[in-house]
Amino acid sequence: MQDDQHPGPAEPQYRLLAELEEAFDTIINRIEALVQCFREQNRERNIGAWALHHPTPDADWLRAALLDFWYQDGQDGRTTRSYVGLIAANQQMLEHVAKVNAAKDDFADILAKIREHAADLIPEIKAVLPFRHPALHAHLTGQGLARLHLKQCWRALPVANAPLSRVRLAWYSSGRSIKKLSVRDAERKLLALDTDAPHVRIQLKRLAGIPDSESLAQVQKQAPLMRANLFFTEPLADGRERRAMNVALPLFIPSTNGLLPDHNQPPPTPQEKRTRAKRNDERLEDSPFLPSLRIYRYR
Structure with a gap:
Protein backbone atom coordinates (compact mmCIF):
# COMPACT_ATOMS: atom_id res chain seq x y z
CA MET A 1 0.00 0.00 0.00
CA GLN A 2 1.38 3.40 -1.02
CA ASP A 3 2.34 5.78 1.77
CA ASP A 4 0.21 8.95 1.55
CA GLU A 40 -8.48 53.67 -23.13
CA GLN A 41 -6.37 54.95 -26.01
CA ASN A 42 -9.32 54.73 -28.38
CA ARG A 43 -11.35 56.79 -25.91
CA GLU A 44 -8.75 59.56 -25.98
CA ARG A 45 -8.46 59.55 -29.78
CA ASN A 46 -9.63 57.18 -32.46
CA ILE A 47 -6.96 54.52 -32.94
CA GLY A 48 -6.47 53.45 -36.52
CA ALA A 49 -8.05 50.01 -36.83
CA TRP A 50 -9.40 47.99 -39.74
CA ALA A 51 -10.93 44.51 -39.87
CA LEU A 52 -11.83 42.35 -42.85
CA HIS A 53 -15.19 41.18 -41.53
CA HIS A 54 -16.17 43.96 -39.13
CA PRO A 55 -17.07 47.54 -40.11
CA THR A 56 -16.12 49.11 -36.76
CA PRO A 57 -13.34 47.13 -35.04
CA ASP A 58 -13.47 48.42 -31.48
CA ALA A 59 -12.23 47.06 -28.13
CA ASP A 60 -15.13 44.60 -27.89
CA TRP A 61 -14.26 43.20 -31.32
CA LEU A 62 -10.59 42.91 -30.36
CA ARG A 63 -11.43 41.12 -27.11
CA ALA A 64 -13.71 38.64 -28.89
CA ALA A 65 -11.03 37.96 -31.53
CA LEU A 66 -8.17 37.44 -29.09
CA LEU A 67 -10.19 35.31 -26.66
CA ASP A 68 -11.68 32.97 -29.25
CA PHE A 69 -10.17 29.75 -27.93
CA TRP A 70 -12.96 27.33 -28.83
CA TYR A 71 -13.65 24.56 -31.26
CA GLN A 72 -16.91 24.97 -33.10
CA ASP A 73 -19.00 21.83 -33.42
CA GLY A 74 -17.58 19.79 -36.30
CA GLN A 75 -14.47 21.97 -36.70
CA ASP A 76 -11.39 20.25 -38.13
CA GLY A 77 -8.79 20.13 -35.37
CA ARG A 78 -6.06 21.16 -37.83
CA THR A 79 -7.77 24.46 -38.68
CA THR A 80 -8.13 27.70 -36.75
CA ARG A 81 -10.47 30.64 -37.23
CA SER A 82 -9.03 33.88 -38.55
CA TYR A 83 -9.60 37.47 -37.46
CA VAL A 84 -7.81 39.49 -40.12
CA GLY A 85 -7.24 43.10 -39.10
CA LEU A 86 -4.77 45.96 -38.72
CA ILE A 87 -4.21 48.03 -35.58
CA ALA A 88 -2.02 51.12 -35.19
CA ALA A 89 -0.09 50.53 -31.96
CA ASN A 90 2.01 52.94 -29.92
CA GLN A 91 4.89 51.77 -27.73
CA GLN A 92 2.66 51.08 -24.72
CA MET A 93 0.36 48.86 -26.75
CA LEU A 94 3.28 47.06 -28.37
CA GLU A 95 4.63 46.26 -24.91
CA HIS A 96 1.28 44.69 -24.00
CA VAL A 97 1.39 42.66 -27.23
CA ALA A 98 4.90 41.42 -26.38
CA LYS A 99 3.71 40.31 -22.93
CA VAL A 100 0.77 38.40 -24.47
CA ASN A 101 3.09 36.62 -26.91
CA ALA A 102 5.54 35.75 -24.12
CA ALA A 103 2.68 34.17 -22.14
CA LYS A 104 1.58 32.24 -25.22
CA ASP A 105 5.14 30.94 -25.69
CA ASP A 106 5.19 29.73 -22.06
CA PHE A 107 1.83 28.00 -22.57
CA ALA A 108 3.08 26.28 -25.74
CA ASP A 109 6.29 25.12 -24.03
CA ILE A 110 4.40 23.58 -21.08
CA LEU A 111 1.87 21.99 -23.43
CA ALA A 112 4.70 20.40 -25.42
CA LYS A 113 6.05 18.83 -22.21
CA ILE A 114 2.59 17.48 -21.39
CA ARG A 115 2.20 16.01 -24.87
CA GLU A 116 5.56 14.27 -24.42
CA HIS A 117 5.21 13.03 -20.85
CA ALA A 118 1.48 13.01 -20.04
CA ALA A 119 -0.51 13.01 -23.27
CA ASP A 120 -3.48 11.40 -21.52
CA LEU A 121 -4.07 14.73 -19.74
CA ILE A 122 -4.94 16.55 -22.98
CA PRO A 123 -8.70 15.72 -22.93
CA GLU A 124 -8.87 16.85 -19.29
CA ILE A 125 -7.08 20.10 -20.17
CA LYS A 126 -9.57 20.91 -22.92
CA ALA A 127 -12.47 20.31 -20.55
CA VAL A 128 -11.13 21.92 -17.37
CA LEU A 129 -9.35 25.12 -18.42
CA PRO A 130 -12.47 26.95 -19.67
CA PHE A 131 -14.14 26.66 -16.26
CA ARG A 132 -11.33 28.73 -14.70
CA HIS A 133 -12.85 31.79 -16.38
CA PRO A 134 -16.66 31.81 -16.14
CA ALA A 135 -16.95 34.79 -18.45
CA LEU A 136 -15.14 32.86 -21.15
CA HIS A 137 -17.02 29.66 -20.47
CA ALA A 138 -20.28 31.55 -21.01
CA HIS A 139 -19.37 31.64 -24.70
CA LEU A 140 -20.07 27.91 -24.81
CA THR A 141 -23.78 28.37 -24.17
CA GLY A 142 -26.01 28.36 -27.21
CA GLN A 143 -23.34 29.26 -29.77
CA GLY A 144 -22.43 25.82 -31.09
CA LEU A 145 -19.06 26.00 -29.37
CA ALA A 146 -17.43 22.96 -27.85
CA ARG A 147 -14.11 22.27 -26.13
CA LEU A 148 -10.97 24.35 -25.90
CA HIS A 149 -8.90 24.68 -29.10
CA LEU A 150 -5.35 24.61 -27.77
CA LYS A 151 -3.70 25.95 -30.93
CA GLN A 152 -5.96 29.00 -30.86
CA CYS A 153 -4.68 29.60 -27.32
CA TRP A 154 -0.99 29.74 -28.16
CA ARG A 155 -0.87 31.18 -31.69
CA ALA A 156 1.06 34.44 -31.55
CA LEU A 157 -0.25 37.92 -32.27
CA PRO A 158 1.43 39.17 -35.47
CA VAL A 159 3.55 42.32 -35.12
CA ALA A 160 5.33 44.45 -37.72
CA ASN A 161 8.87 44.90 -36.47
CA ALA A 162 9.15 48.49 -37.77
CA PRO A 163 6.86 51.31 -39.01
CA LEU A 164 5.26 50.64 -42.40
CA SER A 165 4.54 52.78 -45.44
CA ARG A 166 1.93 50.36 -46.78
CA VAL A 167 0.41 46.90 -46.37
CA ARG A 168 -0.89 44.69 -49.16
CA LEU A 169 -3.15 41.82 -48.15
CA ALA A 170 -3.95 38.83 -50.36
CA TRP A 171 -5.49 35.39 -49.92
CA TYR A 172 -3.17 32.44 -50.40
CA SER A 173 -5.33 29.42 -51.11
CA SER A 174 -3.13 27.05 -53.12
CA GLY A 175 -0.70 26.09 -50.41
CA ARG A 176 0.17 22.52 -49.61
CA SER A 177 2.90 20.77 -47.73
CA ILE A 178 4.76 17.94 -49.48
CA LYS A 179 6.77 15.44 -47.45
CA LYS A 180 9.03 12.98 -49.28
CA LEU A 181 8.73 9.36 -48.09
CA SER A 182 10.44 6.10 -48.87
CA VAL A 183 8.47 2.96 -49.72
CA ARG A 184 9.36 1.60 -46.26
CA ASP A 185 8.04 4.79 -44.62
CA ALA A 186 4.77 4.40 -46.49
CA GLU A 187 4.54 0.75 -45.53
CA ARG A 188 4.98 1.55 -41.82
CA LYS A 189 2.23 4.14 -42.04
CA LEU A 190 -0.12 1.69 -43.74
CA LEU A 191 0.64 -1.03 -41.19
CA ALA A 192 -0.35 1.41 -38.43
CA LEU A 193 -3.87 1.46 -39.91
CA ASP A 194 -6.42 -1.34 -39.68
CA THR A 195 -4.67 -3.99 -41.76
CA ASP A 196 -7.77 -6.16 -41.70
CA ALA A 197 -9.66 -3.55 -43.72
CA PRO A 198 -9.89 -4.48 -47.43
CA HIS A 199 -8.91 -1.01 -48.67
CA VAL A 200 -5.73 -1.10 -46.55
CA ARG A 201 -4.80 -4.56 -47.84
CA ILE A 202 -5.30 -3.33 -51.42
CA GLN A 203 -2.95 -0.42 -50.79
CA LEU A 204 -0.32 -2.66 -49.17
CA LYS A 205 -0.44 -4.91 -52.25
CA ARG A 206 -0.15 -1.88 -54.52
CA LEU A 207 2.85 -0.64 -52.55
CA ALA A 208 4.55 -4.04 -52.80
CA GLY A 209 4.41 -3.74 -56.58
CA ILE A 210 6.82 -0.80 -56.88
CA PRO A 211 10.62 -0.70 -56.38
CA ASP A 212 11.88 -0.12 -52.84
CA SER A 213 14.11 2.66 -54.15
CA GLU A 214 11.22 4.78 -55.42
CA SER A 215 10.46 8.07 -53.65
CA LEU A 216 6.88 8.92 -52.74
CA ALA A 217 5.24 12.15 -51.60
CA GLN A 218 2.68 12.69 -48.84
CA VAL A 219 0.58 15.77 -49.54
CA GLN A 220 -1.38 17.87 -47.06
CA LYS A 221 -3.53 20.65 -48.47
CA GLN A 222 -3.41 23.79 -46.37
CA ALA A 223 -6.43 25.89 -45.50
CA PRO A 224 -6.66 29.30 -47.22
CA LEU A 225 -4.78 31.97 -45.31
CA MET A 226 -4.24 35.70 -45.54
CA ARG A 227 -0.75 36.90 -46.45
CA ALA A 228 0.37 40.42 -45.63
CA ASN A 229 3.17 42.05 -47.59
CA LEU A 230 4.69 44.70 -45.33
CA PHE A 231 6.63 47.61 -46.84
CA PHE A 232 8.84 49.36 -44.28
CA THR A 233 9.12 53.14 -44.06
CA GLU A 234 12.90 52.75 -43.91
CA PRO A 235 15.10 49.73 -44.67
CA LEU A 236 15.79 47.49 -41.69
CA ALA A 237 19.27 46.99 -40.26
CA ASP A 238 19.71 43.93 -42.48
CA GLY A 239 18.76 45.94 -45.56
CA ARG A 240 15.31 44.45 -46.03
CA GLU A 241 12.65 46.84 -47.32
CA ARG A 242 9.71 44.45 -47.12
CA ARG A 243 8.51 41.32 -45.38
CA ALA A 244 5.71 38.81 -45.95
CA MET A 245 3.85 37.14 -43.11
CA ASN A 246 0.64 35.22 -42.41
CA VAL A 247 -1.97 37.17 -40.45
CA ALA A 248 -4.65 35.00 -38.84
CA LEU A 249 -5.06 37.53 -36.02
CA PRO A 250 -4.97 41.36 -36.02
CA LEU A 251 -1.59 42.72 -37.12
CA PHE A 252 -0.19 45.33 -34.71
CA ILE A 253 1.73 48.03 -36.58
CA PRO A 254 4.06 50.51 -34.83
CA SER A 255 2.57 54.00 -35.07
CA THR A 256 3.34 57.24 -33.23
CA ASN A 257 0.31 59.15 -34.58
CA GLY A 258 -2.39 56.47 -34.22
CA LEU A 259 -2.82 56.17 -37.98
CA LEU A 260 -2.63 53.07 -40.15
CA PRO A 261 -0.37 52.95 -43.19
CA ASP A 262 -1.88 52.74 -46.65
CA HIS A 263 -3.53 49.33 -47.12
CA ASN A 264 -5.74 47.57 -49.63
CA GLN A 265 -9.15 45.96 -49.18
CA PRO A 266 -8.88 42.22 -50.04
CA PRO A 267 -12.00 40.21 -50.91
CA PRO A 268 -13.82 38.80 -47.85
CA THR A 269 -13.23 35.19 -48.93
CA PRO A 270 -10.60 33.49 -51.11
CA GLN A 271 -11.38 32.75 -54.73
CA GLU A 272 -12.69 29.23 -55.21
CA LYS A 273 -10.65 28.51 -58.31
CA ARG A 274 -6.91 28.74 -58.45
CA THR A 275 -5.83 31.58 -60.74
CA ARG A 276 -2.06 31.14 -60.61
CA ALA A 277 -0.43 28.79 -63.07
CA LYS A 278 0.76 25.50 -61.70
CA ARG A 279 4.39 25.48 -60.67
CA ASN A 280 6.79 23.77 -63.03
CA ASP A 281 8.05 21.64 -60.17
CA GLU A 282 4.67 19.99 -59.59
CA ARG A 283 5.67 16.52 -60.74
CA LEU A 284 3.15 14.42 -58.81
CA GLU A 285 0.54 12.23 -60.39
CA ASP A 286 -2.99 13.62 -60.42
CA SER A 287 -4.49 10.80 -58.32
CA PRO A 288 -3.15 9.52 -54.98
CA PHE A 289 -1.32 6.21 -55.09
CA LEU A 290 -2.25 5.43 -51.46
CA PRO A 291 -5.48 7.38 -50.85
CA SER A 292 -5.72 6.59 -47.11
CA LEU A 293 -2.45 8.45 -46.51
CA ARG A 294 -2.66 11.07 -49.30
CA ILE A 295 0.54 9.59 -50.77
CA TYR A 296 1.36 10.23 -54.44
CA ARG A 297 3.90 8.87 -56.90
CA TYR A 298 6.12 11.20 -58.86
CA ARG A 299 5.52 11.27 -62.60
Missing part, protein backbone atom coordinates in the same frame (compact mmCIF):
# COMPACT_ATOMS: atom_id res chain seq x y z
CA GLN A 5 3.27 10.99 2.56
CA HIS A 6 5.11 10.08 -0.63
CA PRO A 7 4.10 11.50 -4.00
CA GLY A 8 2.57 9.03 -6.42
CA PRO A 9 3.72 8.67 -10.02
CA ALA A 10 0.96 11.00 -11.24
CA GLU A 11 2.18 13.99 -9.24
CA PRO A 12 4.70 15.28 -11.84
CA GLN A 13 1.94 15.15 -14.45
CA TYR A 14 -0.42 17.21 -12.36
CA ARG A 15 2.37 19.63 -11.51
CA LEU A 16 2.62 20.24 -15.27
CA LEU A 17 -1.15 20.67 -15.38
CA ALA A 18 -0.96 23.27 -12.60
CA GLU A 19 1.76 25.11 -14.54
CA LEU A 20 -0.42 25.06 -17.67
CA GLU A 21 -3.41 26.40 -15.75
CA GLU A 22 -1.26 29.26 -14.45
CA ALA A 23 0.05 29.98 -17.96
CA PHE A 24 -3.51 29.99 -19.31
CA ASP A 25 -4.55 32.46 -16.62
CA THR A 26 -1.60 34.68 -17.56
CA ILE A 27 -2.64 34.67 -21.23
CA ILE A 28 -6.17 35.72 -20.31
CA ASN A 29 -5.02 38.45 -17.92
CA ARG A 30 -2.53 39.89 -20.38
CA ILE A 31 -5.05 39.88 -23.22
CA GLU A 32 -7.51 41.71 -20.98
CA ALA A 33 -4.78 44.28 -20.18
CA LEU A 34 -4.03 44.72 -23.91
CA VAL A 35 -7.72 45.21 -24.71
CA GLN A 36 -8.07 47.72 -21.86
CA CYS A 37 -5.06 49.64 -23.21
CA PHE A 38 -6.70 49.75 -26.65
CA ARG A 39 -10.01 50.82 -25.13
Whole structure:
Protein backbone atom coordinates (compact mmCIF):
# COMPACT_ATOMS: atom_id res chain seq x y z
CA MET A 1 0.00 0.00 0.00
CA GLN A 2 1.38 3.40 -1.02
CA ASP A 3 2.34 5.78 1.77
CA ASP A 4 0.21 8.95 1.55
CA GLN A 5 3.27 10.99 2.56
CA HIS A 6 5.11 10.08 -0.63
CA PRO A 7 4.10 11.50 -4.00
CA GLY A 8 2.57 9.03 -6.42
CA PRO A 9 3.72 8.67 -10.02
CA ALA A 10 0.96 11.00 -11.24
CA GLU A 11 2.18 13.99 -9.24
CA PRO A 12 4.70 15.28 -11.84
CA GLN A 13 1.94 15.15 -14.45
CA TYR A 14 -0.42 17.21 -12.36
CA ARG A 15 2.37 19.63 -11.51
CA LEU A 16 2.62 20.24 -15.27
CA LEU A 17 -1.15 20.67 -15.38
CA ALA A 18 -0.96 23.27 -12.60
CA GLU A 19 1.76 25.11 -14.54
CA LEU A 20 -0.42 25.06 -17.67
CA GLU A 21 -3.41 26.40 -15.75
CA GLU A 22 -1.26 29.26 -14.45
CA ALA A 23 0.05 29.98 -17.96
CA PHE A 24 -3.51 29.99 -19.31
CA ASP A 25 -4.55 32.46 -16.62
CA THR A 26 -1.60 34.68 -17.56
CA ILE A 27 -2.64 34.67 -21.23
CA ILE A 28 -6.17 35.72 -20.31
CA ASN A 29 -5.02 38.45 -17.92
CA ARG A 30 -2.53 39.89 -20.38
CA ILE A 31 -5.05 39.88 -23.22
CA GLU A 32 -7.51 41.71 -20.98
CA ALA A 33 -4.78 44.28 -20.18
CA LEU A 34 -4.03 44.72 -23.91
CA VAL A 35 -7.72 45.21 -24.71
CA GLN A 36 -8.07 47.72 -21.86
CA CYS A 37 -5.06 49.64 -23.21
CA PHE A 38 -6.70 49.75 -26.65
CA ARG A 39 -10.01 50.82 -25.13
CA GLU A 40 -8.48 53.67 -23.13
CA GLN A 41 -6.37 54.95 -26.01
CA ASN A 42 -9.32 54.73 -28.38
CA ARG A 43 -11.35 56.79 -25.91
CA GLU A 44 -8.75 59.56 -25.98
CA ARG A 45 -8.46 59.55 -29.78
CA ASN A 46 -9.63 57.18 -32.46
CA ILE A 47 -6.96 54.52 -32.94
CA GLY A 48 -6.47 53.45 -36.52
CA ALA A 49 -8.05 50.01 -36.83
CA TRP A 50 -9.40 47.99 -39.74
CA ALA A 51 -10.93 44.51 -39.87
CA LEU A 52 -11.83 42.35 -42.85
CA HIS A 53 -15.19 41.18 -41.53
CA HIS A 54 -16.17 43.96 -39.13
CA PRO A 55 -17.07 47.54 -40.11
CA THR A 56 -16.12 49.11 -36.76
CA PRO A 57 -13.34 47.13 -35.04
CA ASP A 58 -13.47 48.42 -31.48
CA ALA A 59 -12.23 47.06 -28.13
CA ASP A 60 -15.13 44.60 -27.89
CA TRP A 61 -14.26 43.20 -31.32
CA LEU A 62 -10.59 42.91 -30.36
CA ARG A 63 -11.43 41.12 -27.11
CA ALA A 64 -13.71 38.64 -28.89
CA ALA A 65 -11.03 37.96 -31.53
CA LEU A 66 -8.17 37.44 -29.09
CA LEU A 67 -10.19 35.31 -26.66
CA ASP A 68 -11.68 32.97 -29.25
CA PHE A 69 -10.17 29.75 -27.93
CA TRP A 70 -12.96 27.33 -28.83
CA TYR A 71 -13.65 24.56 -31.26
CA GLN A 72 -16.91 24.97 -33.10
CA ASP A 73 -19.00 21.83 -33.42
CA GLY A 74 -17.58 19.79 -36.30
CA GLN A 75 -14.47 21.97 -36.70
CA ASP A 76 -11.39 20.25 -38.13
CA GLY A 77 -8.79 20.13 -35.37
CA ARG A 78 -6.06 21.16 -37.83
CA THR A 79 -7.77 24.46 -38.68
CA THR A 80 -8.13 27.70 -36.75
CA ARG A 81 -10.47 30.64 -37.23
CA SER A 82 -9.03 33.88 -38.55
CA TYR A 83 -9.60 37.47 -37.46
CA VAL A 84 -7.81 39.49 -40.12
CA GLY A 85 -7.24 43.10 -39.10
CA LEU A 86 -4.77 45.96 -38.72
CA ILE A 87 -4.21 48.03 -35.58
CA ALA A 88 -2.02 51.12 -35.19
CA ALA A 89 -0.09 50.53 -31.96
CA ASN A 90 2.01 52.94 -29.92
CA GLN A 91 4.89 51.77 -27.73
CA GLN A 92 2.66 51.08 -24.72
CA MET A 93 0.36 48.86 -26.75
CA LEU A 94 3.28 47.06 -28.37
CA GLU A 95 4.63 46.26 -24.91
CA HIS A 96 1.28 44.69 -24.00
CA VAL A 97 1.39 42.66 -27.23
CA ALA A 98 4.90 41.42 -26.38
CA LYS A 99 3.71 40.31 -22.93
CA VAL A 100 0.77 38.40 -24.47
CA ASN A 101 3.09 36.62 -26.91
CA ALA A 102 5.54 35.75 -24.12
CA ALA A 103 2.68 34.17 -22.14
CA LYS A 104 1.58 32.24 -25.22
CA ASP A 105 5.14 30.94 -25.69
CA ASP A 106 5.19 29.73 -22.06
CA PHE A 107 1.83 28.00 -22.57
CA ALA A 108 3.08 26.28 -25.74
CA ASP A 109 6.29 25.12 -24.03
CA ILE A 110 4.40 23.58 -21.08
CA LEU A 111 1.87 21.99 -23.43
CA ALA A 112 4.70 20.40 -25.42
CA LYS A 113 6.05 18.83 -22.21
CA ILE A 114 2.59 17.48 -21.39
CA ARG A 115 2.20 16.01 -24.87
CA GLU A 116 5.56 14.27 -24.42
CA HIS A 117 5.21 13.03 -20.85
CA ALA A 118 1.48 13.01 -20.04
CA ALA A 119 -0.51 13.01 -23.27
CA ASP A 120 -3.48 11.40 -21.52
CA LEU A 121 -4.07 14.73 -19.74
CA ILE A 122 -4.94 16.55 -22.98
CA PRO A 123 -8.70 15.72 -22.93
CA GLU A 124 -8.87 16.85 -19.29
CA ILE A 125 -7.08 20.10 -20.17
CA LYS A 126 -9.57 20.91 -22.92
CA ALA A 127 -12.47 20.31 -20.55
CA VAL A 128 -11.13 21.92 -17.37
CA LEU A 129 -9.35 25.12 -18.42
CA PRO A 130 -12.47 26.95 -19.67
CA PHE A 131 -14.14 26.66 -16.26
CA ARG A 132 -11.33 28.73 -14.70
CA HIS A 133 -12.85 31.79 -16.38
CA PRO A 134 -16.66 31.81 -16.14
CA ALA A 135 -16.95 34.79 -18.45
CA LEU A 136 -15.14 32.86 -21.15
CA HIS A 137 -17.02 29.66 -20.47
CA ALA A 138 -20.28 31.55 -21.01
CA HIS A 139 -19.37 31.64 -24.70
CA LEU A 140 -20.07 27.91 -24.81
CA THR A 141 -23.78 28.37 -24.17
CA GLY A 142 -26.01 28.36 -27.21
CA GLN A 143 -23.34 29.26 -29.77
CA GLY A 144 -22.43 25.82 -31.09
CA LEU A 145 -19.06 26.00 -29.37
CA ALA A 146 -17.43 22.96 -27.85
CA ARG A 147 -14.11 22.27 -26.13
CA LEU A 148 -10.97 24.35 -25.90
CA HIS A 149 -8.90 24.68 -29.10
CA LEU A 150 -5.35 24.61 -27.77
CA LYS A 151 -3.70 25.95 -30.93
CA GLN A 152 -5.96 29.00 -30.86
CA CYS A 153 -4.68 29.60 -27.32
CA TRP A 154 -0.99 29.74 -28.16
CA ARG A 155 -0.87 31.18 -31.69
CA ALA A 156 1.06 34.44 -31.55
CA LEU A 157 -0.25 37.92 -32.27
CA PRO A 158 1.43 39.17 -35.47
CA VAL A 159 3.55 42.32 -35.12
CA ALA A 160 5.33 44.45 -37.72
CA ASN A 161 8.87 44.90 -36.47
CA ALA A 162 9.15 48.49 -37.77
CA PRO A 163 6.86 51.31 -39.01
CA LEU A 164 5.26 50.64 -42.40
CA SER A 165 4.54 52.78 -45.44
CA ARG A 166 1.93 50.36 -46.78
CA VAL A 167 0.41 46.90 -46.37
CA ARG A 168 -0.89 44.69 -49.16
CA LEU A 169 -3.15 41.82 -48.15
CA ALA A 170 -3.95 38.83 -50.36
CA TRP A 171 -5.49 35.39 -49.92
CA TYR A 172 -3.17 32.44 -50.40
CA SER A 173 -5.33 29.42 -51.11
CA SER A 174 -3.13 27.05 -53.12
CA GLY A 175 -0.70 26.09 -50.41
CA ARG A 176 0.17 22.52 -49.61
CA SER A 177 2.90 20.77 -47.73
CA ILE A 178 4.76 17.94 -49.48
CA LYS A 179 6.77 15.44 -47.45
CA LYS A 180 9.03 12.98 -49.28
CA LEU A 181 8.73 9.36 -48.09
CA SER A 182 10.44 6.10 -48.87
CA VAL A 183 8.47 2.96 -49.72
CA ARG A 184 9.36 1.60 -46.26
CA ASP A 185 8.04 4.79 -44.62
CA ALA A 186 4.77 4.40 -46.49
CA GLU A 187 4.54 0.75 -45.53
CA ARG A 188 4.98 1.55 -41.82
CA LYS A 189 2.23 4.14 -42.04
CA LEU A 190 -0.12 1.69 -43.74
CA LEU A 191 0.64 -1.03 -41.19
CA ALA A 192 -0.35 1.41 -38.43
CA LEU A 193 -3.87 1.46 -39.91
CA ASP A 194 -6.42 -1.34 -39.68
CA THR A 195 -4.67 -3.99 -41.76
CA ASP A 196 -7.77 -6.16 -41.70
CA ALA A 197 -9.66 -3.55 -43.72
CA PRO A 198 -9.89 -4.48 -47.43
CA HIS A 199 -8.91 -1.01 -48.67
CA VAL A 200 -5.73 -1.10 -46.55
CA ARG A 201 -4.80 -4.56 -47.84
CA ILE A 202 -5.30 -3.33 -51.42
CA GLN A 203 -2.95 -0.42 -50.79
CA LEU A 204 -0.32 -2.66 -49.17
CA LYS A 205 -0.44 -4.91 -52.25
CA ARG A 206 -0.15 -1.88 -54.52
CA LEU A 207 2.85 -0.64 -52.55
CA ALA A 208 4.55 -4.04 -52.80
CA GLY A 209 4.41 -3.74 -56.58
CA ILE A 210 6.82 -0.80 -56.88
CA PRO A 211 10.62 -0.70 -56.38
CA ASP A 212 11.88 -0.12 -52.84
CA SER A 213 14.11 2.66 -54.15
CA GLU A 214 11.22 4.78 -55.42
CA SER A 215 10.46 8.07 -53.65
CA LEU A 216 6.88 8.92 -52.74
CA ALA A 217 5.24 12.15 -51.60
CA GLN A 218 2.68 12.69 -48.84
CA VAL A 219 0.58 15.77 -49.54
CA GLN A 220 -1.38 17.87 -47.06
CA LYS A 221 -3.53 20.65 -48.47
CA GLN A 222 -3.41 23.79 -46.37
CA ALA A 223 -6.43 25.89 -45.50
CA PRO A 224 -6.66 29.30 -47.22
CA LEU A 225 -4.78 31.97 -45.31
CA MET A 226 -4.24 35.70 -45.54
CA ARG A 227 -0.75 36.90 -46.45
CA ALA A 228 0.37 40.42 -45.63
CA ASN A 229 3.17 42.05 -47.59
CA LEU A 230 4.69 44.70 -45.33
CA PHE A 231 6.63 47.61 -46.84
CA PHE A 232 8.84 49.36 -44.28
CA THR A 233 9.12 53.14 -44.06
CA GLU A 234 12.90 52.75 -43.91
CA PRO A 235 15.10 49.73 -44.67
CA LEU A 236 15.79 47.49 -41.69
CA ALA A 237 19.27 46.99 -40.26
CA ASP A 238 19.71 43.93 -42.48
CA GLY A 239 18.76 45.94 -45.56
CA ARG A 240 15.31 44.45 -46.03
CA GLU A 241 12.65 46.84 -47.32
CA ARG A 242 9.71 44.45 -47.12
CA ARG A 243 8.51 41.32 -45.38
CA ALA A 244 5.71 38.81 -45.95
CA MET A 245 3.85 37.14 -43.11
CA ASN A 246 0.64 35.22 -42.41
CA VAL A 247 -1.97 37.17 -40.45
CA ALA A 248 -4.65 35.00 -38.84
CA LEU A 249 -5.06 37.53 -36.02
CA PRO A 250 -4.97 41.36 -36.02
CA LEU A 251 -1.59 42.72 -37.12
CA PHE A 252 -0.19 45.33 -34.71
CA ILE A 253 1.73 48.03 -36.58
CA PRO A 254 4.06 50.51 -34.83
CA SER A 255 2.57 54.00 -35.07
CA THR A 256 3.34 57.24 -33.23
CA ASN A 257 0.31 59.15 -34.58
CA GLY A 258 -2.39 56.47 -34.22
CA LEU A 259 -2.82 56.17 -37.98
CA LEU A 260 -2.63 53.07 -40.15
CA PRO A 261 -0.37 52.95 -43.19
CA ASP A 262 -1.88 52.74 -46.65
CA HIS A 263 -3.53 49.33 -47.12
CA ASN A 264 -5.74 47.57 -49.63
CA GLN A 265 -9.15 45.96 -49.18
CA PRO A 266 -8.88 42.22 -50.04
CA PRO A 267 -12.00 40.21 -50.91
CA PRO A 268 -13.82 38.80 -47.85
CA THR A 269 -13.23 35.19 -48.93
CA PRO A 270 -10.60 33.49 -51.11
CA GLN A 271 -11.38 32.75 -54.73
CA GLU A 272 -12.69 29.23 -55.21
CA LYS A 273 -10.65 28.51 -58.31
CA ARG A 274 -6.91 28.74 -58.45
CA THR A 275 -5.83 31.58 -60.74
CA ARG A 276 -2.06 31.14 -60.61
CA ALA A 277 -0.43 28.79 -63.07
CA LYS A 278 0.76 25.50 -61.70
CA ARG A 279 4.39 25.48 -60.67
CA ASN A 280 6.79 23.77 -63.03
CA ASP A 281 8.05 21.64 -60.17
CA GLU A 282 4.67 19.99 -59.59
CA ARG A 283 5.67 16.52 -60.74
CA LEU A 284 3.15 14.42 -58.81
CA GLU A 285 0.54 12.23 -60.39
CA ASP A 286 -2.99 13.62 -60.42
CA SER A 287 -4.49 10.80 -58.32
CA PRO A 288 -3.15 9.52 -54.98
CA PHE A 289 -1.32 6.21 -55.09
CA LEU A 290 -2.25 5.43 -51.46
CA PRO A 291 -5.48 7.38 -50.85
CA SER A 292 -5.72 6.59 -47.11
CA LEU A 293 -2.45 8.45 -46.51
CA ARG A 294 -2.66 11.07 -49.30
CA ILE A 295 0.54 9.59 -50.77
CA TYR A 296 1.36 10.23 -54.44
CA ARG A 297 3.90 8.87 -56.90
CA TYR A 298 6.12 11.20 -58.86
CA ARG A 299 5.52 11.27 -62.60
